[in-house]
Amino acid sequence: GQNIDQPTEMTATEGAIVQINCTYQTSGFNGLFWYQQHAGEAPTFLSYNVLDGLEEKGRFSSFLSRSKGYSYLLLKELQMKDSASYLCAVPSGGYNKLIFGAGTRLAVHP
C-alpha cells in the first residue's frame, strides 16, 4: 500500500524561503507530484519528479530522493499569495490513481 506523510502546518515570512517535506512509502514508484490548493479552490499542478535530484521552476523547486522515499518542495521569495495548502501525491496502480498526503497548510505573514 501507500503511505504519505507531510507536516500539517507551516508558517513563514514574506520574502523568505520555506521547505515543505514529504516522505512516502509505496509499492512500485511512478514519480511524485506536488499540487497547490488555495482555500476554496481546486488543486493545481506544481511539479512532477521521477528521477533523483532537484527540478527548478521559477520560485518553486522540487527535490526527490527515491532511495530515501523523500521529497521536498522549496518555495523562494515567498509572497502572500503563496499561502495555501501544498499536497504531495504519488500515482498508484499505474498512472490513473493519485494517492494524496493530507497536505501542508502554509501561512505566509508580512
Place this chain on the structure above:
Amino acid sequence: DTAVSQTPKYLVTQMGNDKSIKCEQNLGHDTMYWYKQDSKKFLKIMFSYNNKELIINETVPNRFSPKSPDKAHLNLHINSLELGDSAVYFCASSHSSGATEAFFGQGTRLTVV
C-alpha cells in the same frame, strides 16, 4: 475556455434526498476521476473512468454511482444522502499514458442537512 467544469458549485440538500453532480472536460483527456475532500482537507479518490470504462472503484458506498456517457463527461449520482456525505467533491481528468498531471474542476461543496 474552462478545462474541467463541474456543476453545481454549491449543493445544500436534506438527508435522504438523491442528487447528481455533473462534470465535463474539454482537454481531450481519456481518463476522468471523482475525488472527495473531507473537512480535514484529505483528498481521496473515489472512482476513475478510462474511455467510459470504470477502472477504479475505491471502497465507496453503493449509494454513489458514477456514470460516463462519453469520455468527456463523468457524472456522480448519490442516493439517500447522509450527513457524512457532506464534503467537497472534485472532478479531475488526465491522459492515461505517461505520468501526466491531473486537472481538477473547481469542486462541488455538498452540505447535507
